[in-house]
Amino acid sequence: MLKKLTQVYHPTTIEEACKQLCEAKSAVIAGGTAEALKKDDTIETLVDITHIKELNHLSQDASTIKIGATTTVQDIYKSETLKGISGNFIKQVAGTVAATALRNTITAGGNLVAQLWWSDLPVAYLALDAEVVCRTGKPKRTVSVVQIINDTPAKFLKKGEIVAEILVPCYNKGTGCDFRKQIKTHHDYPTITVATRITLKNGMISEARIACNAVTSTPFRCQDAEKLLVGKKPTAENIAKAAEKAASSIKYREDFRASKEYKQEVFQVMVRRSLEASIEAAK
Numbered sequence: 274m275l276k277k278l279t280q281v282y283h284p285t286t287i288e289e290a291c292k293q294l295c296e297a298k299s300a301v302i303a304g305g306t307a308e309a310l311k312k313d314d315t316i317e318t319l320v321d322i323t324h325i326k327e328l329n330h331l332s333q334d335a336s337t338i339k340i341g342a343t344t345t346v347q348d349i350y351k352s353e354t355l356k357g358i359s360g361n362f363i364k365q366v367a368g369t370v371a372a373t374a375l376r377n378t379i380t381a382g383g384n385l386v387a388q389l390w391w392s393d394l395p396v397a398y399l400a401l402d403a404e405v406v407c408r409t410g411k412p413k414r415t416v417s418v419v420q421i422i423n424d425t426p427a428k429f430l431k432k433g434e435i436v437a438e439i440l441v442p443c444y445n446k447g448t449g450c451d452f453r454k455q456i457k458t459h460h461d462y463p464t465i466t467v468a469t470r471i472t473l474k475n476g477m478i479s480e481a482r483i484a485c486n487a488v489t490s491t492p493f494r495c496q497d498a499e500k501l502l503v504g505k506k507p508t509a510e511n512i513a514k515a516a517e518k519a520a521s522s523i524k525y526r527e528d529f530r531a532s533k534e535y536k537q538e539v540f541q542v543m544v545r546r547s548l549e550a551s552i553e554a555a556k
């Protein structure tokens with residue numbers, strides 16, 4: 274719990290929030306489902322960003338889906354705006370996050386920044402090559418999601434900087450995506466989460482993405498395995514080689530739910546099946 278918490282700000286503009294975050298021992302709170310449970314006894318001030326209208330939006334045009342940081346996961350899941358390959362994929366993944374009551378609270382930005390091993394949307398963002406707009410008041414920088422995830426958001430974001438928006442490219446015919454997670458019961462934490470994306474051009478794989486979580490401690494892109502697919506034919510042999518590489522190139526998170534050996538074997542099968550499904554969808 275936040276034992277030293279003495280004040281909560283409710284700014285209505287990004288500029289105001291970023292200024293308040295420059296105060297010592299302050300932190301952002303959005304949905305609060307992770308922040309409120311933190312055992313951080315240094316935090317004295319919380320900056321609640323859910324009253325900033327500019328951060329709560331969801332739109333899609335021909336090239337990009339824009340997800341405001343405080344958009345709830347339920348709003349994404351139930352959106353009638355999101356369509357097409359990327360839109361339907363993001364909706365599908367959002368629908369697997371927790372249960373309805375929690376989805377009404379968890380925000381897109383909080384889900385990305387908290388970066389827990391069971392976080393689902395960051396895996397989809399990695400597969401879709403999303404970008405993240407970070408704001409320090411008016412100044413902003415747009416960075417690739419893989420950069421912010423690899424650096425960890427806590428280290429990547431500067432003092433007074435927030436995630437304002439997630440930008441997801443819209444893919445067209447010729448691209449297929451797949452998401453799957455292994456979970457013992459709907460309300461347990463997952464053991465393995467996998468997302469893949471394949472783009473085919475003239476019968477060859479022109480782009481491949483393989484992302485995972487839960488088997489790892491944080492969301493991860495299996496770039497060595499992806500490289501084995503690019504420029505190749507989508508044959509069973511090539512898919513199997515990439516799945517084997519993915520399974521042999523990650524650092525497995527220890528967990529009482531399953532041994533490393535079990536996870537490695539099942540992860541390899543899940544990556545293979547996910548790639549097969551993405552390829553089928555891309556045809």
Ligand SMILES: Cc1cc2nc3c(=O)[nH]c(=O)nc-3n(C[C@H](O)[C@H](O)[C@H](O)COP(=O)(O)OP(=O)(O)OC[C@H]3O[C@@H](n4cnc5c(N)ncnc54)[C@H](O)[C@@H]3O)c2cc1C
Nearest residue numbers: 301303304305306307308371380382383384386392393436
């Ligand atoms: C019982 C339970 C089950 C869950 N199951 C799942 C699941 O199956 N899949 C899944 O993906 N998630 C799941 N979650 C949600 C996940 O664990 C996190 O709690 C959630 O993603 C955090 O989002 P939030 O909006 O509540 O963020 P908060 O708790 O408000 O914040 C989380 C962190 O991000 C920072 N932060 C928030 N927004 C921003 C921003 N815009 N800019 C900069 N920093 C920011 C905060 O300072 C804090 O450090 C579950 C949560 C619970 C409680």
